[in-house]
Amino acid sequence: MSLSGAGQLAGERPSLRERKKLATRLAIRRAALDLFAERGFSHVTVEDIAAAADVAPRTFFNYFPSKEAVFFGADPGRVGQLWARVVHDQPTQSALDVLRAALADQVRTIVAELAELGGDPMRWATQMKAAQADPQFRAAQAAHGAQTEARLGAALAERLGCDAERDPYPLMLASAAMGVLRATLSFWASSGGTIPLEELTDAAFQALADGFPEDCALRGSTHLTDSTTSQPAGFRQHGKELTR
Amino acid sequence: MSLSGAGQLAGERPSLRERKKLATRLAIRRAALDLFAERGFSHVTVEDIAAAADVAPRTFFNYFPSKEAVFFGADPGRVGQLWARVVHDQPTQSALDVLRAALADQVRTIVAELAELGGDPMRWATQMKAAQADPQFRAAQAAHGAQTEARLGAALAERLGCDAERDPYPLMLASAAMGVLRATLSFWASSGGTIPLEELTDAAFQALADGFPEDCALRGSTHLTDSTTSQPAGFRQHGKELTR
DNA sequence: CGCGGTCTTGCATTCACTGCAATAATGATG
DNA sequence: CATCATTATTGCAGTGAATGCAAGACCGCG
Numbered sequence: 001m002s003l004s005g006a007g008q009l010a011g012e013r014p015s016l017r018e019r020k021k022l023a024t025r026l027a028i029r030r031a032a033l034d035l036f037a038e039r040g041f042s043h044v045t046v047e048d049i050a051a052a053a054d055v056a057p058r059t060f061f062n063y064f065p066s067k068e069a070v071f072f073g074a075d076p077g078r079v080g081q082l083w084a085r086v087v088h089d090q091p092t093q094s095a096l097d098v099l100r101a102a103l104a105d106q107v108r109t110i111v112a113e114l115a116e117l118g119g120d121p122m123r124w125a126t127q128m129k130a131a132q133a134d135p136q137f138r139a140a141q142a143a144h145g146a147q148t149e150a151r152l153g154a155a156l157a158e159r160l161g162c163d164a165e166r167d168p169y170p171l172m173l174a175s176a177a178m179g180v181l182r183a184t185l186s187f188w189a190s191s192g193g194t195i196p197l198e199e200l201t202d203a204a205f206q207a208l209a210d211g212f213p214e215d216c217a218l219r220g221s222t223h224l225t226d227s228t229t230s231q232p233a234g235f236r237q238h239g240k241e242l243t244r
Numbered sequence: 245m246s247l248s249g250a251g252q253l254a255g256e257r258p259s260l261r262e263r264k265k266l267a268t269r270l271a272i273r274r275a276a277l278d279l280f281a282e283r284g285f286s287h288v289t290v291e292d293i294a295a296a297a298d299v300a301p302r303t304f305f306n307y308f309p310s311k312e313a314v315f316f317g318a319d320p321g322r323v324g325q326l327w328a329r330v331v332h333d334q335p336t337q338s339a340l341d342v343l344r345a346a347l348a349d350q351v352r353t354i355v356a357e358l359a360e361l362g363g364d365p366m367r368w369a370t371q372m373k374a375a376q377a378d379p380q381f382r383a384a385q386a387a388h389g390a391q392t393e394a395r396l397g398a399a400l401a402e403r404l405g406c407d408a409e410r411d412p413y414p415l416m417l418a419s420a421a422m423g424v425l426r427a428t429l430s431f432w433a434s435s436g437g438t439i440p441l442e443e444l445t446d447a448a449f450q451a452l453a454d455g456f457p458e459d460c461a462l463r464g465s466t467h468l469t470d471s472t473t474s475q476p477a478g479f480r481q482h483g484k485e486l487t488r
Numbered sequence: 489c490g491c492g493g494t495c496t497t498g499c500a501t502t503c504a505c506t507g508c509a510a511t512a513a514t515g516a517t518g
Numbered sequence: 519c520a521t522c523a524t525t526a527t528t529g530c531a532g533t534g535a536a537t538g539c540a541a542g543a544c545c546g547c548g
Binding site: 259260261264289290291302305309310311 | 533534535536537544545546
Binding site: 094095096138139140141142143145146147149150153160162165167168169171172173174175176177178179180182183184186187190191200203204207208209210211212214216218219 | 383386423
């Protein structure tokens with residue numbers, strides 16, 4: 001019996017089994033996202049997804065613990081990555097700054113992943129807008145956010161070297177940051193992706209750091225809106241290629 | 245509770261029908277909360293609640309749209325109340341200040357209601373602690389929070405006279421505030437209610453207004469902890485004030 | 489008393505999700 | 519290459535939430 005568990009050695013080509021697993025996982029995810037984009041989250045059943053991905057309905061749950069997970073919990077490893085980063089990155093910077101940088105990157109990654117998964121950016125944008133109206137989806141989103149919130153709080157506590165049981169600061173900060181981030185994405189999605197996501201994120205975190213003055217950069221952000229753009233701004237490449 | 249009856253004119257004695265409806269609503273809620281406290285949210289079925297409240301399972305859904313709603317959506321009128329307040333109260337104060345005051349009051353109301361509903365404060369405290377560990381409950385809590393978040397954002401937009409579609413500020417602020425509030429309640433609950441809730445809330449909002457400096461009042465809040473108290477501090481009548 | 493509205497209830501159905509056990513694919517070993 | 523242990527896939531049965539529908543019970547009014 002191999003005690004290696006699920007961990008794979010770096011540089012080793014994953015076995016056939018592993019590759020197949022990855023493939024079906026991706027197939028399920030693709031099928032699901034396609035259907036979600038087409039019909040909306042709550043009008044797609046697990047059975048539909050399974051059928052589209054050519055697996056048994058039961059198999060779906062071998063890969064994802066819930067219908068929501070196929071949308072959110074894309075990569076289980078990403079959480080740990082975020083955790084490590086929040087704990088150890090830039091030890092001299094303030095907690096808020098690290099949070100800002102880490103979360104901004106996270107957003108970038110997610111957007112990039114979506115962009116490479118489905119073809120048409122415009123499609124994603126409109127679908128996100130629709131998704132914001134779906135109560136089921138909103139609930140799932142919130143639940144997922146809450147989970148990250150808790151993890152982030154723990155990570156911050158670790159970074160600051162304090163006990164999360166006695167010091168509320170880490171959790172507070174994490175919750176506030178996640179709230180701001182959620183609002184950012186929500187706003188961006190509601191706009192149909194016609195706003196430069198990076199600038200919005202930046203302005204949002206700046207506002208958080210400044211205590212939400214009523215004349216902060218966010219307020220004028222209407223001028224950030226570029227309603228003439230035919231290409232959703234969040235997906236636009238930033239001069240250079242963004243392939244990581 | 246029972247301010248703002250649902251649908252009937254003030255001063256008029258509600259008809260037998262109305263009274264009966266209110267009674268069963270309360271009965272269901274009582275039964276549900278009792279069972280939740282006893283077994284934990286996810287180990288109580290709607291059928292259980294219905295049985296305990298002496299109604300048919302189907303009837304449960306005539307009163308509450310979901311199992312979660314019986315916990316959260318206590319009084320549907322309260323939302324409108326909060327909305328009105330955020331929009332019109334204290335026109336000279338900053339948005340954040342009004343939010344702080346309104347939400348603090350909301351918390352007070354909820355705690356008071358819980359206190360009068362069930363008998364033993366200590367029981368609630370320990371149960372809340374347990375509830376925080378239940379993923380189902382957390383998810384429901386988050387979903388509910390997201391909903392209020394959106395409403396609060398709209399209210400703030402109204403207050404500030406800006407278009408929520410073009411100006412992200414209201415939503416951002418609302419989300420950040422709710423995040424902080426959620427963290428506050430979560431922390432308080434996890435502590436088993438051994439912390440003065442009002443002071444914690446106050447410190448939290450102060451931190452938000454100050455942009456989360458790393459040496460804010462929250463950080464020292466360990467000294468707020470009084471682990472020798474036999475009475476949960478959130479329920480205690482205005483003790484003394486020492487923060488800020 | 490009887491009539492109209494509305495509350496309650498039972499029944500059937502959909503859908504997410506889980507546990508269990510049979511089966512098939514895989515890969516290491518002799 | 520044959521064998522066997524591991525692990526993935528699948529079907530089946532069952533729980534529990536939630537909804538629609540169509541009786542039946544009940545209240546209040548004339």
